[in-house]
Amino acid sequence: MLMTGAQYIESLRKLKTRVYLFGEEIENWVDHPMIRPSIDCVAVTYDLAHDPQYTDLMTAKSILNGETINRFCNIHQSTDDLRKKVKMQRLLGQKTASCFQRCVGMDSFNAVYSTTFEVDKKYGTTYHQNFLKYLKFVQENDLVVDGAMTDPKGDRGLAPSKQKDPDLFLRIVERRPDGIVIRGSKAHQTGSINSHEHLIMPTMAMGEEDKDYAVSFACPTDADGIYMIYGRQSCDTRKLEPDADVDLGNHKYGGQEALVVFDNVFIPNDRIFLCGEYDFATMLVERFAGYHRQSYGGCKVGVGDVIIGAAALAADYNGASKATHIKDKLIEMTHLNETLYCCGIACSAEGYPTAAGNYQIDLLLANVCKQNVTRFPYEIVRLAEDIAGGLMVTMPSERDFRSDLKVGKKGETIGDICNKYFAGSPTCTTEERMRVLRFLENICLGSAAVGYRTESMHGAGSPQAQRIMIARQGNIEGKKALAKAILDI
Ligand code: SF4
Ligand code: FE
Numbered sequence: 001m002l003m004t005g006a007q008y009i010e011s012l013r014k015l016k017t018r019v020y021l022f023g024e025e026i027e028n029w030v031d032h033p034m035i036r037p038s039i040d041c042v043a044v045t046y047d048l049a050h051d052p053q054y055t056d057l058m059t060a061k062s063i064l065n066g067e068t069i070n071r072f073c074n075i076h077q078s079t080d081d082l083r084k085k086v087k088m089q090r091l092l093g094q095k096t097a098s099c100f101q102r103c104v105g106m107d108s109f110n111a112v113y114s115t116t117f118e119v120d121k122k123y124g125t126t127y128h129q130n131f132l133k134y135l136k137f138v139q140e141n142d143l144v145v146d147g148a149m150t151d152p153k154g155d156r157g158l159a160p161s162k163q164k165d166p167d168l169f170l171r172i173v174e175r176r177p178d179g180i181v182i183r184g185s186k187a188h189q190t191g192s193i194n195s196h197e198h199l200i201m202p203t204m205a206m207g208e209e210d211k212d213y214a215v216s217f218a219c220p221t222d223a224d225g226i227y228m229i230y231g232r233q234s235c236d237t238r239k240l241e242p243d244a245d246v247d248l249g250n251h252k253y254g255g256q257e258a259l260v261v262f263d264n265v266f267i268p269n270d271r272i273f274l275c276g277e278y279d280f281a282t283m284l285v286e287r288f289a290g291y292h293r294q295s296y297g298g299c300k301v302g303v304g305d306v307i308i309g310a311a312a313l314a315a316d317y318n319g320a321s322k323a324t325h326i327k328d329k330l331i332e333m334t335h336l337n338e339t340l341y342c343c344g345i346a347c348s349a350e351g352y353p354t355a356a357g358n359y360q361i362d363l364l365l366a367n368v369c370k371q372n373v374t375r376f377p378y379e380i381v382r383l384a385e386d387i388a389g390g391l392m393v394t395m396p397s398e399r400d401f402r403s404d405l406k407v408g409k410k411g412e413t414i415g416d417i418c419n420k421y422f423a424g425s426p427t428c429t430t431e432e433r434m435r436v437l438r439f440l441e442n443i444c445l446g447s448a449a450v451g452y453r454t455e456s457m458h459g460a461g462s463p464q465a466q467r468i469m470i471a472r473q474g475n476i477e478g479k480k481a482l483a484k485a486i487l488d489i
Contacts, residue, residue, distance in 0.1 A: 017029070097253065109138070214275075248438070300373055347363075368466075391437055
């Protein structure tokens with residue numbers, strides 16, 4: 001069954017998800033003005049799947065029964081699937097100018113699918129069967145699943161089991177005949193509140209003493225003992241202002257992160273995908289991170305397309321679009337953005353089948369992709385701010401532009417004065433100019449900067465995490481051999 005966006009939003013209302021924001025429990029979080037834009041954003045992943053022009057990108061065939069499913073629930077069957085994934089993410093970035101949150105589920109499905117197969121082969125466990133059963137449930141109900149990896153980590157110099165507070169990494173606190181009990185948390189979880197389910201994975205390589213921390217499982221978002229504390233974003237309270245519109249920049253969509261707390265949560269045996277096999281923690285982490293680093297070669301590029309478009313509009317509205325330096329800056333932004341896309345496509349095209357049969361991206365190229373993402377969006381944003389001009393951060397509020405308070409000697413209102421002095425090229429209204437500049441403010445340094453700029457740095461792993469992978473995959477010894485062969489050494 002393919003849900004529509006409206007059905008998805010209604011399905012969230014049925015959950016008893018516990019959400020806290022500004023120190024209070026939020027009962028009706030679905031309609032909360034600070035949360036709703038992030039829900040509407042996920043809803044786009046549902047609505048576009050019903051749009052005939054996007055069927056090829058937005059849907060796939062289930063490996064379980066051949067039924068049409070949303071691509072976000074797909075197990076990649078080819079390099080073509082991997083490329084379509086990136087193209088779908090670029091499309092959604094273009095349509096939402098935001099983080100649409102659903103990719104962490106798709107990336108975790110594929111990592112858990114292949115890893116459980118290999119764990120079972122070594123240990124005779126039944127995790128892969130557990131996961132197939134779970135995948136069927138997810139695909140049949142077209143669910144949003146929050147793939148959750150990142151633990152708070154406490155003292156970064158210490159292993160999970162050596163932390164002063166053992167809860168700083170999520171762990172098994174009790175093993176029962178019918179399942180396990182989990183305690184701990186996952187931090188900065190994208191789309192957590194907007195998900196029907198959570199799929200948990202360990203966060204890093206682990207030793208034997210960390211056995212209780214090497215755990216992967218799935219559970220409903222409203223399971224007993226789970227709650228979320230909402231992550232605030234820069235300028236987020238603008239969303240609470242009455243009739244807020246222009247000042248929001250992106251007044252339609254947004255992203256979302258939260259701290260997810262597991263306060264002794266029971267997980268039944270058939271929802272467990274790893275339970276103490278610490279030697280497989282690395283495989284799960286590398287595969288999930290690899291997929292998510294590929295993802296950034298799609299979503300951030302789509303958002304980049306909107307930023308380039310907004311910068312070009314700002315130039316038009318300033319009457320500056322004919323200046324050669326403006327044209328050159330737009331070329332530079334395009335060059336940077338398409339370079340990121342090249343990396344996303346390349347690591348997909350070079351993908352390979354795992355032992356379980358699904359397709360994994362090329363790890364080196366995916367890590368290069370994400371490493372570039374930690375840099376180029378910053379330069380794209382710098383150029384967008386350059387083109388926009390300082391007005392994007394000094395402009396009066398939309399309430400001033402709409403104010404009918406008389407202030408001038410001829411009876412002009414505050415609105416009249418603002419509209420007179422902030423008028424730009426005759427090709428646009430002052431309000432249209434404001435909209436573009438506020439959008440750039442929002443995405444460069446407002447609430448949307450979480451999903452574009454800072455997420456480009458730290459999402460899917462901070463830059464150093466990619467450098468470790470690049471070092472591992474870079475084959476310096478092989479390259480030395482090449483030099484020696486040429487030089488007869
Ligand atoms: Fe998807 Fe990008 Fe958001 Fe990750 S950051 S969930 S890849 S849109
Ligand atoms: Fe992300």
